Amino acid sequence: MSYKEQDPGTGTYYYKKSKRLILQDGSFNVERIGSFGRFRTLYQWLVDTSWSVFFVLTGSVIFLFNLLFALLYLQIGLENISGAMVTHDGYKDLLTAFHFSVQTFSTVGYGALSPVGESASLVSSLEALLGLLISALSTGLLFARFSRPNAKLLFSNFALYTSYKKTDRKSIQFRVANKRSNVLMELEATVILSLEGKRKDGTYFREYFRLPLEVADIHFLPLTWTITHIIDEDSPMKNLSKKDLLEKEAELIILIKAYDDTYRENLYTRHSYHITEFQWEEQFERIFRVNNEGGFTMDVSRIDALKQKESHSE
Structure with a gap:
């Protein structure tokens, strides 16, 4: 039985030796240049990036925006801001201008500080307008991040x-678990083996094989799922040693489809294991147990836990 696949979309011929196709975070190992729609790309990146990066970047933009306008108010002169006390101390005056900038940016307007004269009124009006725009963009991005369904496997x-x-048979195994407490149902796993070869003319090629799995789909994922490929007579890995797999830059390309009961949508997750990320002759340790109440307790942080090998004394 042949499990060979055509090009899954990552190419089959290369002029140079390549590394992994998909990074561990699920992103493709592709650098895109010359593409259009930079604003759209930036928007997608801001929606996809981690929460920590999003908050640091958003906070930095807002801080620098207010600092810029604070410097403008200092340039105009604090005497053009009613209620501002001019101390001729650079730090204190900057702090006063910064506070006025924050109030204008957020349209809070406590009443203690207000612009006087055409210059200050013009700058504060511009800041209020741009502040509304930045606030709207930040709020839209925040909503998009919260409302966007994504699997956290x-x-x-x-x-x-x-x-x-x-x-005596060998197998390839890896383990997945739901990082969130939501319900994932009707999960389906597809695992493709990528192998690299070299032609006589010095160019490289890749072959792809869909690996049959012991269990390719499950109905629910409340605990862990160990996805297993058995290396039998029909397996494309049956005659490949560890050395062969290293030379061929072997890589497991994984796609998991699941139905999210919270968002009522199908979700897709990609992952990859390069041959250098394999452990040899180890076994996963079970990370869930039955508690005193008869329910299950699972320590997700121990998803990499391995069984201790038995030691035999002479």
Whole structure:
């Protein structure tokens, strides 16, 4: 039985030796240049990036925006801001201008500080207008991040090349768990093996094989799911040693589809294991147990836990 696949969309011929196709975070190892729609790309990046990066970047933009206008108010002169006390101390005056800038930017307007004269009124009007625009953009991005459904599947940091259930057969295994407490249903896993080869003319090519799985789909994922490919007579890995897999830059390309019961939508998650991220002849340790109340307790942080090998004394 042949499990060879055509080009899955990542190309089959290359002029130089390539590395992994998909990074561990699920993103493609592709640098895009010369593309259009930079604003759209920036918007997508701001929606996709981590929360910490989003808040640091948003906070920095707002801070620098207010600092810029604070310097403008200082240039105009604090005497053009009613209620501002001019101390001729650079730091204190900047702090006063910054506070006025924040009030104008946020349209709070406590009443203690207000612009006087055409210059200050013009700058404050411009800041209020731009402040509304930045606030609207920040709010829109925040809503887009909250409302965007995305799967948070946690993958083990490595895959295993190990014995299958204490038999002579070998297998490839990796483990996934739901990082969130929401319900994922009707999960389907697709695993493709990518192998690199070299032609006589010095160019490189890749071959792709869909690996049959012991269990390719499950109905629910409340605990962990160990996805297993058994290396039998029909497996494309049956005659490949560890050295062969390293030379061929072997990579497991993984796609998992799931239905999110919270958002009522199908979600997709990509992942990859390069051959350098394999552990050999190890076994995963079970990370859930039955508690005293008869329910289950699972420590998701131990998804990489391995069984301790038995030591035999002479």
